[in-house]
Amino acid sequence: MINVNEALKVILNVVKQLESEKIPLIKGLGRVLSEDIHAGSDIPGFDNSAMDGYAVRFSDTINASKPKPKTLEVICDIKAGDEPKASLKENQAARIMTGAIIPKGSDSVIMVEDTEKVKSQKAKGKNREFVEIFKETKPGENVRRKGEDIKKGELVIPGGKELSSAHIGILASLGMSRVNVCRRPRVAILATGDEVIEIDEELTPGKLRNSNTYTLYSQVLKCGAIPKNLGIAKDKPQELEKKIREGLDCDIILTSGGVSVGDYDLVKYILAKMGTNIKFWQVAMRPGKPLVFGTIKNKLIFGLPGNPVSSMISFEVFVRPAILHMMGQIHDERKEIDAVLEEGITKKKGLRYFLRAYTHWKNGVYLTRTTGPQGSAILKSMAAANSLIILPEEEEKIEKGVRVTVRFLD
Amino acid sequence: MINVNEALKVILNVVKQLESEKIPLIKGLGRVLSEDIHAGSDIPGFDNSAMDGYAVRFSDTINASKPKPKTLEVICDIKAGDEPKASLKENQAARIMTGAIIPKGSDSVIMVEDTEKVKSQKAKGKNREFVEIFKETKPGENVRRKGEDIKKGELVIPGGKELSSAHIGILASLGMSRVNVCRRPRVAILATGDEVIEIDEELTPGKLRNSNTYTLYSQVLKCGAIPKNLGIAKDKPQELEKKIREGLDCDIILTSGGVSVGDYDLVKYILAKMGTNIKFWQVAMRPGKPLVFGTIKNKLIFGLPGNPVSSMISFEVFVRPAILHMMGQIHDERKEIDAVLEEGITKKKGLRYFLRAYTHWKNGVYLTRTTGPQGSAILKSMAAANSLIILPEEEEKIEKGVRVTVRFLD
Numbered sequence: 001m002i003n004v005n006e007a008l009k010v011i012l013n014v015v016k017q018l019e020s021e022k023i024p025l026i027k028g029l030g031r032v033l034s035e036d037i038h039a040g041s042d043i044p045g046f047d048n049s050a051m052d053g054y055a056v057r058f059s060d061t062i063n064a065s066k067p068k069p070k071t072l073e074v075i076c077d078i079k080a081g082d083e084p085k086a087s088l089k090e091n092q093a094a095r096i097m098t099g100a101i102i103p104k105g106s107d108s109v110i111m112v113e114d115t116e117k118v119k120s121q122k123a124k125g126k127n128r129e130f131v132e133i134f135k136e137t138k139p140g141e142n143v144r145r146k147g148e149d150i151k152k153g154e155l156v157i158p159g160g161k162e163l164s165s166a167h168i169g170i171l172a173s174l175g176m177s178r179v180n181v182c183r184r185p186r187v188a189i190l191a192t193g194d195e196v197i198e199i200d201e202e203l204t205p206g207k208l209r210n211s212n213t214y215t216l217y218s219q220v221l222k223c224g225a226i227p228k229n230l231g232i233a234k235d236k237p238q239e240l241e242k243k244i245r246e247g248l249d250c251d252i253i254l255t256s257g258g259v260s261v262g263d264y265d266l267v268k269y270i271l272a273k274m275g276t277n278i279k280f281w282q283v284a285m286r287p288g289k290p291l292v293f294g295t296i297k298n299k300l301i302f303g304l305p306g307n308p309v310s311s312m313i314s315f316e317v318f319v320r321p322a323i324l325h326m327m328g329q330i331h332d333e334r335k336e337i338d339a340v341l342e343e344g345i346t347k348k349k350g351l352r353y354f355l356r357a358y359t360h361w362k363n364g365v366y367l368t369r370t371t372g373p374q375g376s377a378i379l380k381s382m383a384a385a386n387s388l389i390i391l392p393e394e395e396e397k398i399e400k401g402v403r404v405t406v407r408f409l410d
Numbered sequence: 411m412i413n414v415n416e417a418l419k420v421i422l423n424v425v426k427q428l429e430s431e432k433i434p435l436i437k438g439l440g441r442v443l444s445e446d447i448h449a450g451s452d453i454p455g456f457d458n459s460a461m462d463g464y465a466v467r468f469s470d471t472i473n474a475s476k477p478k479p480k481t482l483e484v485i486c487d488i489k490a491g492d493e494p495k496a497s498l499k500e501n502q503a504a505r506i507m508t509g510a511i512i513p514k515g516s517d518s519v520i521m522v523e524d525t526e527k528v529k530s531q532k533a534k535g536k537n538r539e540f541v542e543i544f545k546e547t548k549p550g551e552n553v554r555r556k557g558e559d560i561k562k563g564e565l566v567i568p569g570g571k572e573l574s575s576a577h578i579g580i581l582a583s584l585g586m587s588r589v590n591v592c593r594r595p596r597v598a599i600l601a602t603g604d605e606v607i608e609i610d611e612e613l614t615p616g617k618l619r620n621s622n623t624y625t626l627y628s629q630v631l632k633c634g635a636i637p638k639n640l641g642i643a644k645d646k647p648q649e650l651e652k653k654i655r656e657g658l659d660c661d662i663i664l665t666s667g668g669v670s671v672g673d674y675d676l677v678k679y680i681l682a683k684m685g686t687n688i689k690f691w692q693v694a695m696r697p698g699k700p701l702v703f704g705t706i707k708n709k710l711i712f713g714l715p716g717n718p719v720s721s722m723i724s725f726e727v728f729v730r731p732a733i734l735h736m737m738g739q740i741h742d743e744r745k746e747i748d749a750v751l752e753e754g755i756t757k758k759k760g761l762r763y764f765l766r767a768y769t770h771w772k773n774g775v776y777l778t779r780t781t782g783p784q785g786s787a788i789l790k791s792m793a794a795a796n797s798l799i800i801l802p803e804e805e806e807k808i809e810k811g812v813r814v815t816v817r818f819l820d
């Protein structure tokens with residue numbers, strides 16, 4: 001039986017990053033860049049004002065104060081978006097709006113709150129406008145320098161990053177209306193078993209409704225991949241093979257059920273018959289031990305366990321990293337922290353445990369506790385969990401109060 | 411000037427939860443339940459086997475061991491999905507698969523690994539099959555009881571919960587192929603300013619590309635709401651009013667720019683002219699001070715600041731909670747923790763600060779540091795941040811090594 005780390009290594013060794021595609025930036029959220037982005041221009045593109053106020057020359061404001069203001073002539077008005085023609089000379093100022101180009105001759109901006117308009121004076125037949133300055137500026141004060149945020153040619157976002165809202169904003173400000181991202185993998189989902197019925201069918205004795213397709217479909221969506229629902233295959237070799245073949249137009253095929261030791265567990269048998277290169281079967285973990293992984297025609301096939309929680313946790317531990325790697329996401333942001341265990345736990349040696357847990361921050365530490373019975377069919381404790389407690393293979397008894405590794409779920 | 415807490419209270423006081431709609435369960439991920447869900451049936455619906463093995467009577471296995479096995483007659487074979495007809499009598503067993511109904515007369519299941527088939531014996535003209543049992547069972551061992559996970563009538567998921575993959579699985583197992591969720595709010599987004607151009611237009615002096623629409627669009631999507639892009643309005647009263655009116659078919663209108671103290675900041679003026687009930691203008695925070703909030707015809711209008719980071723942070727602090735409340739999400743899961751500050755910070759008294767930060771877990775504590783210059787136009791430090799350091803109004807100087815509040819971003 002292979003352990004979790006080895007199993008993950010086997011999977012990631014056969015995963016290939018998918019080809020890239022060009023998409024409109026507006027659809028970029030959550031997609032993974034397939035190339036490094038270097039800035040095509042400076043941002044900001046010009047020295048501009050960080051404030052509404054007056055562009056001035058620092059030297060004209062020396063020693064200015066409220067009781068002893070300096071009076072400057074306002075020679076023009078510069079709005080954001082304007083290209084100022086004037087150049088400031090001694091004792092001149094320009095009224096300027098946030099984001100507007102700093103006029104030639106000025107080196108700083110004084111905010112409007114530190115000034116007062118003087119009644120305009122008529123001189124030589126025209127209106128002259130003046131402003132009183134109450135404070136000395138510093139050279140460069142309230143001026144945003146060209147290239148201050150981003151310099152032309154700079155590496156702005158490395159390939160392999162999942163695009164956040166802020167990344168999208170940066171790409172917009174650089175004028176990149178289309179971006180190259182990795183294609184999203186398509187993931188086929190097949191539930192198996194004579195006992196499994198569609199959720200709107202009538203429930204008769206011995207049957208259970210197909211919840212696995214629904215959880216897996218949602219988990220695939222949450223990863224940013226594209227699910228394809230293949231429905232349910234009964235435990236009949238021909239039906240199973242036919243359904244699995246319907247998934248071969250996808251990048252990954254997930255089956256659930258039919259991979260344990262029972263004689264009616266057909267999935268393994270059919271996968272082998274179809275020529276699947278089976279890489280491993282059974283992983284030393286709980287829940288999720290009966291997992292088959294293999295490849296067929298460059299597609300990945302995961303034969304997930306049939307129990308609802310086992311299927312979800314196998315997805316989280318093995319399928320999700322495979323999907324992220326296919327999408328080119330080299331930085332997996334899933335957070336692992338350690339937390340103080342609020343209860344004692346005993347476990348079977350040799351298996352890695354993934355316990356459904358609620359983990360919360362209290363007085364500067366994380367506390368964690370299981371969310372109830374951990375039977376691998378019990379979805380309720382999975383729904384109540386915000387995290388998984390991960391207990392290593394070699395442990396048998398973990399005392400209350402000990403720090404354990406916790407991985408947050410979505 | 412209103413403070414952050416008061417401003418948020420004003421906003422949430424006028425927010426109303428949107429009406430609910432019935433959607434297919436398969437589209438439920440991330441939607442918010444608008445009703446409590448009580449279980450319509452027990453899960454599991456019948457006592458069933460947790461293992462592949464043999465259903466037995468505990469009393470027949472007493473003192474069984476590998477050297478001294480008990481031999482039982484296998485009277486039938488129960489697959490998952492079967493309805494067993496037979497009832498076990500003394501010294502009888504039934505071969506049983508995981509998930510199959512426990513037959514009458516049996517009280518426990520022994521896993522297949524603790525048994526061995528005995529060569530079948532011909533007796534009275536028919537084949538009789540036997541199995542050796544190597545271990546004593548306990549009553550109830552490896553039996554999943556009817557209703558063990560969920561009892562009929564039990565409150566399974568309370569209204570107001572955002573549906574996770576596990577919730578979707580539970581609803582599927584209860585046969586709920588459609589669910590009532592809150593409608594997703596529609597959010598109109600309008601960029602304003604003479605200096606703002608579309609991202610694929612040619613950049614001329616004084617102009618800057620419209621990044622705010624792209625960040626806001628992505629932030630709206632990330633919250634689960636539906637964005638509507640109204641484009642850019644120049645600083646012309648008629649144009650601005652016309653564009654804002656185009657957003658009145660939405661639940662929320664976001665404008666960016668045009669809300670500071672400058673004479674060209676038209677948004678406030680136009681909103682007032684259109685009859686907006688303006689609730690506040692300017693919040694004691696940095697970045698994000700120039701924020702206008704009001705209502706018009708039962709729609710919420712947020713006049714966000716024009717600087718890219720100010721606009722993003724105002725969204726995070728005020729618009730996101732409004733959207734979540736509209737969607738009925740009463741449990742906001744945004745995580746706030748405290749972290750050890752890796753640098754000293756000085757700030758202006760009276761304003762709450764939201765600093766872009768990188769926070770990581772190291773040796774049992776969170777460490778946090780700012781991601782570079784905090785100018786409100788500098789998106790680069792926002793893109794590098796995974797969190798915001800939140801510094802309270804009353805502070806002026808925070809020393810390195812002190813614990814500060816940190817909120818994680820998506």
